[in-house]
Amino acid sequence: MLGYVTLGTNDIEKAAAFYDKICAEFGVGRMMEDENFIAWANPGGGCGIGLTKPFDGQPATVGNGVMIAFQAESKEQVDKVYKLAIELGATDEGEAGPRGDGSFYAGYFRDPDGHKCNVFVM
Numbered sequence: 559m560l561g562y563v564t565l566g567t568n569d570i571e572k573a574a575a576f577y578d579k580i581c582a583e584f585g586v587g588r589m590m591e592d593e594n595f596i597a598w599a600n601p602g603g604g605c606g607i608g609l610t611k612p613f614d615g616q617p618a619t620v621g622n623g624v625m626i627a628f629q630a631e632s633k634e635q636v637d638k639v640y641k642l643a644i645e646l647g648a649t650d651e652g653e654a655g656p657r658g659d660g661s662f663y664a665g666y667f668r669d670p671d672g673h674k675c676n677v678f679v680m
Contacts, residue, residue: 560605562607563605563606563607563626564607564608565607565610565618565626565669565671565673566609567609567618567671568618569670570594570596570609570610572670573609573670573671574596576648577596577598577607577669578598579642580639580642580643580646581598581607583635584630584639585600586598590608594611595608595610596608597609620671620673620674624674626673626674626676628677628678629678629679630678630679632679636654636677636678636679637654637665639665640654640665640667643669643677644667647670648667649667650666650667651667651676652666662678663678663679663680664678664679665677665678
């Protein structure tokens with residue numbers, strides 16, 4: 559369904575260092591880049607993520623109500639990625655743990671640019 563998600567950034571080097579490590583936890587590396595854009599995805603397909611300096615030249619801003627979610631393979635991977643994100647400078651938006659009836663396990667954080675993210679397993 560989704561091909562990729564692109565997030566704006568005002569500091570592409572800092573944001574790239576963050577997402578290099580987060581994406582590596584899912585076995586995904588950079589697949590495309592230039593001075594204004596970097597994308598991470600599996601060469602064979604699946605949803606990817608991109609970072610870009612806004613094309614219009616205006617500062618990147620956070621979308622209120624927008625969130626990206628990384629699908630993990632286990633609760634242990636949720637815990638690992640959530641902790642890694644915090645260590646890399648993300649801010650906490652909800653520690654990793656069960657949500658709702660317990661079948662949804664997730665950790666929420668904001669990346670260095672303030673974009674809301676989560677890592678989850680169901």
